[in-house]
Amino acid sequence: MVVASLETLLMVWAVVIGPFAWLLRDGLGPGATDSGGWQSVGRFLMTFYWGPILLALAGLRFLAGRRLPGG
Numbered sequence: 001m002v003v004a005s006l007e008t009l010l011m012v013w014a015v016v017i018g019p020f021a022w023l024l025r026d027g028l029g030p031g032a033t034d035s036g037g038w039q040s041v042g043r044f045l046m047t048f049y050w051g052p053i054l055l056a057l058a059g060l061r062f063l064a065g066r067r068l069p070g071g
Contacts, residue, residue, distance in 0.1 A: 006061040013054055021047040 025043040026033050035043050045051030 003061065003064050006057060006064055010054070010057045010061055013050075013057055017048065017050060018054075021050040024048075 022044055025040065025047045026035050
C-alpha cells in the first residue's frame with residue numbers, strides 16, 4: 001500500500017507537475033525572462049522545488065521497496 005502510494009505520487013509529480021513547472025520556469029507575463037542551456041535546467045528543477053521533491057519521492061520509493069515485504 002505504501003509503495004503503491006509512493007509510486008502514484010512519483011508519477012503524478014513527474015507527469016503532471018513536471019510539464020507545468022517547465023512552462024513556468026521563466027515566468028509568465030511582462031516580467032518573463034529567457035533562459036537557455038544549463039540555466040534553463042536549473043530553473044526548471046527549482047520551480048516548485050520540482051527536482052529535489054522528485055529525488056526525495058524516488059528515494060522514499062526505493063527505501064520503501066527494499067524495507068517493506070512484498071515491495
